[in-house]
Amino acid sequence: MALLEVENLQTHFRTPDGGVNRAVDGLSFSVEAGETVAIVGESGCGKSVTSMSILRLIPEPPGKIAGAIRFNGRDLLKLSDREMRAIRGNEISMIFQEPMTSLNPVLTIGQQIGEALRLHQGMSRSQAEAKAVEMLTLVGIPAPARRVKEYPHQLSGGMRQRVMIAIALACNPKLLIADEPTTALDVTIQAQILDLMRDLKRTVGAAIVLITHDLGVVAEVAERVIVMYAGRKVEEAKVEELFRAPKHPYTQGLLGAVPKLGSSLTGETERLAEIPGLVPSLKQRIDYCVFAGRCPYATDLCREVTPALEEKAPGHVAACHYAVKEAVAA
Amino acid sequence: MFAYIVRRVLATIPVMAIVALFVFSLLYIAPGDPAAVIAGDQATPADVERIRASLGLDRPYLIRFGEWVWRILQGDLGTSIFTNLPVTRMIAQRIEPTLSLMVVTLGLAIAIAVPLGVIAAWKSGSWIDRLVMVFSVLNFSVPVFVVGYLLAYYFALQLDWFPVQGYTPISEGVGRWLQNLVLPAVALGGGYTALIARITRATMLEVLQQDYIRTARAKGAGQRTVLFLHALKNAAVPIVTVIGIGVALLIGGAVVTESVFAIPGLGRLTVDAILRRDYPVIQGVILLFSFAYVLVNLLIDLSYTLFDPRIRY
Amino acid sequence: MSTTILPPGAVSPKSVAKAAPMPDILATRSPPKGFVGYLWRHPTIAVGGFLLLVMLFIAVFAPWLWTKDPTALAPVMRTRNPSAAAWFGTDMLGRDVYSRVLYGARVSLIVGFGVAFFSSVIGLFIGLVSGFVRWADSIIMRIMDGLMSIPSILLAIALMALTRGSVGNVILAITVAEIPRVSRLVRGVVLSLREQPYVDAAIASGTRTPVIIWRHILPNTLAPMTVQATYICAAAMIAEAILSFIGAGTPPIIPSWGNIMAEGRALWQVKPYIVFFPAIFLSITVLAVNLLGDGLRDSLDPRLAKRV
Numbered sequence: 034m035a036l037l038e039v040e041n042l043q044t045h046f047r048t049p050d051g052g053v054n055r056a057v058d059g060l061s062f063s064v065e066a067g068e069t070v071a072i073v074g075e076s077g078c079g080k081s082v083t084s085m086s087i088l089r090l091i092p093e094p095p096g097k098i099a100g101a102i103r104f105n106g107r108d109l110l111k112l113s114d115r116e117m118r119a120i121r122g123n124e125i126s127m128i129f130q131e132p133m134t135s136l137n138p139v140l141t142i143g144q145q146i147g148e149a150l151r152l153h154q155g156m157s158r159s160q161a162e163a164k165a166v167e168m169l170t171l172v173g174i175p176a177p178a179r180r181v182k183e184y185p186h187q188l189s190g191g192m193r194q195r196v197m198i199a200i201a202l203a204c205n206p207k208l209l210i211a212d213e214p215t216t217a218l219d220v221t222i223q224a225q226i227l228d229l230m231r232d233l234k235r236t237v238g239a240a241i242v243l244i245t246h247d248l249g250v251v252a253e254v255a256e257r258v259i260v261m262y263a264g265r266k267v268e269e270a271k272v273e274e275l276f277r278a279p280k281h282p283y284t285q286g287l288l289g290a291v292p293k294l295g296s297s298l299t300g301e302t303e304r305l306a307e308i309p310g311l312v313p314s315l316k317q318r319i320d321y322c323v324f325a326g327r328c329p330y331a332t333d334l335c336r337e338v339t340p341a342l343e344e345k346a347p348g349h350v351a352a353c354h355y356a357v358k359e360a361v362a363a
Numbered sequence: 364m365f366a367y368i369v370r371r372v373l374a375t376i377p378v379m380a381i382v383a384l385f386v387f388s389l390l391y392i393a394p395g396d397p398a399a400v401i402a403g404d405q406a407t408p409a410d411v412e413r414i415r416a417s418l419g420l421d422r423p424y425l426i427r428f429g430e431w432v433w434r435i436l437q438g439d440l441g442t443s444i445f446t447n448l449p450v451t452r453m454i455a456q457r458i459e460p461t462l463s464l465m466v467v468t469l470g471l472a473i474a475i476a477v478p479l480g481v482i483a484a485w486k487s488g489s490w491i492d493r494l495v496m497v498f499s500v501l502n503f504s505v506p507v508f509v510v511g512y513l514l515a516y517y518f519a520l521q522l523d524w525f526p527v528q529g530y531t532p533i534s535e536g537v538g539r540w541l542q543n544l545v546l547p548a549v550a551l552g553g554g555y556t557a558l559i560a561r562i563t564r565a566t567m568l569e570v571l572q573q574d575y576i577r578t579a580r581a582k583g584a585g586q587r588t589v590l591f592l593h594a595l596k597n598a599a600v601p602i603v604t605v606i607g608i609g610v611a612l613l614i615g616g617a618v619v620t621e622s623v624f625a626i627p628g629l630g631r632l633t634v635d636a637i638l639r640r641d642y643p644v645i646q647g648v649i650l651l652f653s654f655a656y657v658l659v660n661l662l663i664d665l666s667y668t669l670f671d672p673r674i675r676y
Numbered sequence: 677m678s679t680t681i682l683p684p685g686a687v688s689p690k691s692v693a694k695a696a697p698m699p700d701i702l703a704t705r706s707p708p709k710g711f712v713g714y715l716w717r718h719p720t721i722a723v724g725g726f727l728l729l730v731m732l733f734i735a736v737f738a739p740w741l742w743t744k745d746p747t748a749l750a751p752v753m754r755t756r757n758p759s760a761a762a763w764f765g766t767d768m769l770g771r772d773v774y775s776r777v778l779y780g781a782r783v784s785l786i787v788g789f790g791v792a793f794f795s796s797v798i799g800l801f802i803g804l805v806s807g808f809v810r811w812a813d814s815i816i817m818r819i820m821d822g823l824m825s826i827p828s829i830l831l832a833i834a835l836m837a838l839t840r841g842s843v844g845n846v847i848l849a850i851t852v853a854e855i856p857r858v859s860r861l862v863r864g865v866v867l868s869l870r871e872q873p874y875v876d877a878a879i880a881s882g883t884r885t886p887v888i889i890w891r892h893i894l895p896n897t898l899a900p901m902t903v904q905a906t907y908i909c910a911a912a913m914i915a916e917a918i919l920s921f922i923g924a925g926t927p928p929i930i931p932s933w934g935n936i937m938a939e940g941r942a943l944w945q946v947k948p949y950i951v952f953f954p955a956i957f958l959s960i961t962v963l964a965v966n967l968l969g970d971g972l973r974d975s976l977d978p979r980l981a982k983r984v
Contacts (some may be wrong), residue, residue, distance in 0.1 A: 051705035059698040099701040122582035137575040139596045149582040184672045341695035381822025389834050397838040504963035506914050509955040615829030619918050634922045637837050645837050653826045
C-alpha cells in the first residue's frame with residue numbers, strides 16, 4: 034500500500050460572479066513511503082491547490098474538494114476536523130513558498146517551532162523550547178539558543194526558510210509537502226536549501242511531494258515526476274525516463290528542445306522554453322484535450338475527445354492521443 | 364524607548380495648544396454677538412455689557428488669550444456665570460459618575476466587540492457574520508438617547524430589573540454602583556461596540572488571509588489558537604487604535620446618556636450649562652474632555668510595542 | 677485529417693482512449709445582470725436607496741400626506757394616545773405628532789445633506805491645499821489634529837451655545853466638526869497619488885497644478901469622498917437630533933425630530949410614543965444612509981471594502 038494515494042481529486046472554487054473555477058479536476062497519483070515525487074507545471078496549473086487540498090487547507094466555501102486522499106489507507110477527506118488537525122504538522126507537514134511571510138511576525142521562532150511539538154507530542158513549554166533549539170541546529174542555524182528567542186523580522190530569507198523546515202520536521206512527519214520551497218530565495222541560498230532538504234531526507238526518511246515549476250530542482254531531487262496542466266495530470270514517469278523521452282507535447286515544450294539531466298549541477302541553467310498561447314480559463318468546462326489550444330500538433334480529434342491517461346512505456350503514462358507508444362508489456 | 368516617550372509627549376503639546384486656542388477663539392469667531400446670546404432675550408443692554416466684560420470680550424484678543432492660558436496652567440478654568448463657583452470645583456464634583464460610566468462602557472464594549480468581530484471574520488459570509496454587521500449598522504443608526512429610552516422603558520419600567528434613573532457613588536457599594544450603570548453603559552456603548560467589532564472583523568479578515576495563518580493551520584493548530592493567538596495578536600494595533608479614537612464617541616454620547624438616565628456627571632453639567640448659556644463651564648468641560656482624549660490616544664500609541672515586536676523606538 | 681502534423685514518430689491512434697468526464701461538484705449560478713444585477717450584488721444599496729427615497733418623498737410631499745399644521749396648538753387635545761384622529765397621538769401642547777414627524781423629515785434631510793455637501797467642498801479645498809502646498813501642510817494638519825481632538829458633538833455644542841439656534845447655525849456647527857475628516861482623506865489621496873509614476877511624470881513635465889488636480893486628483897477622490905459624504909450625512913442627522921434633544925439645536929418652534937423628542941422627554945415614562953415615533957423615523961433614515969454608504973463603499977472600491 035502506498036503512503037499517499039490521491040484518487041480523482043477535484044478542487045473547485047466558486048468565483049464571486051457565480052461561476053466555478055475547476056482548479057484541480059480529476060487528479061490521481063500516489064507516493065510510496067520515503068519516495069520523492071515532484072509535481073511540475075506552469076503557475077496556475079493547480080499544483081499548489083493540490084498540495085493545500087491534501088492537508089485540507091482549502092477554505093470551504095468558496096472551495097470544495099471531492100475524490101479521495103488516502104494516507105496510510107485512511108481517506109483524509111472523510112476525517113473530522115479534529116482528526117485532521119492531529120495529522121497536520123505531525124504525520125504530514127508542509128513547507129511554503131514564501132518564507133518572508135509564512136512565519137508569524139509577532140511570535141518568537143521558539144514559540145513557532147514549539148507549537149507543533151506541544152500540540153502533537155504534549156511537550157511542556159521548556160521541553161518544546163529545548164527541542165526547538167535542537168531543530169534549529171539540525172537545519173544549520175548558528176547560535177540557535179539565541180535565535181529561538183528572536184522574531185522572524187530579525188532573520189534573513191534563507192534563515193526563515195530553514196526555520197520553516199525546522200517547523201515542518203519537528204514532529205518527524207511521514208510525508209513532507211514542499212510547495213516551491215526555493216522559489217523566493219536567492220540562487221545561492223536555493224542551492225543550500227536543496228542540499229539541506231536532501232540531507233534531511235536521508236536522516237529523517239520522510240516521503241516528499243515537491244511542488245515546483247523549476248525543472249532543474251526536479252532533476253536534482255525527485256525520483257518521479259508528475260506533470261500537471263490546467264488542473265489535470267498530463268504525464269507521469271520516473272525522472273530519468275521523463276527527461277529522456279517526454280511523451281506529452283506539453284512536457285516536451287516545458288523541457289525545450291534538448292533536455293539534459295542534471296544540467297543545473299553542471300552550471301547550465303535549464304530554461305523553460307516559451308510555449309505559445311495561454312493556459313485555458315478553468316472557468317469553462319473543457320471536454321476535450323486541455324492542451325489542444327496551445328498544442329502544435331492538435332487535430333480535430335484533440336478538440337473533440339479528452340484523451341485518457343495511457344501507459345505509453347513501462348511506468349510512463351501520458352494523456353495524449355498521439356503520443357508514441359513504446360512496447361508496453363501486455 | 365524613553366527618548367521616544369518624551370518626544371511623543373512633547374508632540375501632544377502643540378495639539379493641546381491648538382485645542383485651547385480653538386476653544387478660546389470660539390467666542391470671537393461665532394457668528395453674531397456671543398455676549399447678547401449668552402445674556403438671553405430678556406437682558407438689558409447693561410446685562411449684556413456686564414457679560415461682555417466678564418468674558419473679557421472688551422479687551423484685546425491676544426492679551427485675553429495669554430491671561431486665559433496662564434490661568435489654565437495654574438489650574439483655573441474661570442468662574443461660572445450662573446453659579447459664580449469656580450469651574451474646576453464644579454467639574455471636580457461631577458467627574459466620578461462620568462468616569463465610572465466611561466470605564467464600565469469601555470470594558471463592556473471591548474469584552475463584547477472583540478470576540479464578536481473575531482467570530483464574524485472567522486465565519487465571514489455566514490449568518491452570524493451578517494448578524495454582526497446588521498447589529499453594527501443598526502447601532503450606528505440609532506441615536507444613543509433612543510437606545511437609552513428603549514432600554515429604560517423595557518428593562519427598568521416594564522421588567523423592573525434595573526433602576527430607571529440615577530447614580531450611586533462607588534463608595535456606597537460596587538453592586539449598587541454597577542446596577543445603576545448597566546443600562547446607561549449598554550446605551551452609550553452601542554455605537555462604540557459596533558465600531559470596535561467592525562474594525563476587528565475587517566482587520567481579522569485581512570490577517571486571516573496571511574501566509575502565517577496557513578502555516579499555523581498546517582501545523583495542526585486548532586481554530587481557537589489560530590484566531591486568538593496567531594491572528595488577533597497581529598490585528599491588535601488597528602483595533603487598539605480604533606478603541607482610542609472611538610473614545611470621542613463615548614465622550615459625545617455621555618452628554619446625552621447622562622441626561623436620559625439623570626446621572627449627575629459632566630454631561631449633565633454641560634447640558635445644564637447650555638440651557639443657562641453658561642459659557643465658561645462649557646469651555647472648561649470641552650477643554651478637559653479634549654485633553655483627556657489626547658492623553659488616551661497618547662497612551663494607545665505608546666502601547667503598540669506591547670503587541671508588535673517590529674515596532675521599536 | 678490529411679494535413680495534420682503529428683508528433684515526431686507518431687501515427688494516428690488505432691483506437692481513441694477517451695477519458696471519463698469529471699462531474700461538476702459545484703453548481704454554476706447565473707446572477708442577474710445590468711442595473712438589477714448591480715442592486716442584486718449590493719442589496720444594501722437597494723434597501724438603503726429605497727428607504728431614503730421614501731423619506732425624501734415624505735419630506736417633499738409632507739403637506740399632502742394627510743397632515744395638519746404641525747405647529748397648530750390644541751390645548752384641549754393634549755397628550756392623546758395614538759388614535760384614528762391623531763395617528764401618532766398628540767404632544768403636551770396638543771399638536772399632531774404624525775404631522776410634526778412628517779415635517780421633521782425636512783429638517784433632518786436638509787441638515788444631513790447640507791453638512792455632507794459643505795464639509796465635502798470645504799474639506800476638499802483644505803485637503804488639496806494641504807496636499808499641494810508643502811509649507812502649508814504641516815500647519816493645516818496641526819490645526820486639523822487639534823480640531824479632531826475635540827469630540828465633534830462637544831465642538832458643535834460649544835458653537836451652538838454661542839449662536840442663536842437656527843437650521844443654518846446647526847449645519848455650520850456640525851460642518852466645522854466634520855471638516856477635518858474630509859480634508860485628511862483628500863490629503864491622503866493627493867499624497868498617495870503624487871507617488872504614482874504617471875502623476876509624477878505629469879508634474880515633472882510641467883503640467884499646471886489645476887490641470888493635475890482636474891485630471892488626476894479629482895477623479896480619484898470622488899469615490900472615497902462620496903462614501904465619506906454618506907457617512908457624514910448620517911452622522912450629521914444624529915448630531916442634529918442630539919443637539920436639539922439637549923436644547924442646543926434648532927429652535928423649538930421648528931418641528932425637527934430632535935425637538936419632538938426633546939419635548940416628549942418630560943413625559944416619556946407615561947407617553948413613550950411621543951419620543952418613539954420620531955425616533956423610529958430618525959433611525960430608519962440614518963440606517964438608510966448608512967446602508968447606502970456601506971454599499972457604495974463595497975461597490976466603488978473593493979479594496980476599501982475590507983476596511984471598516
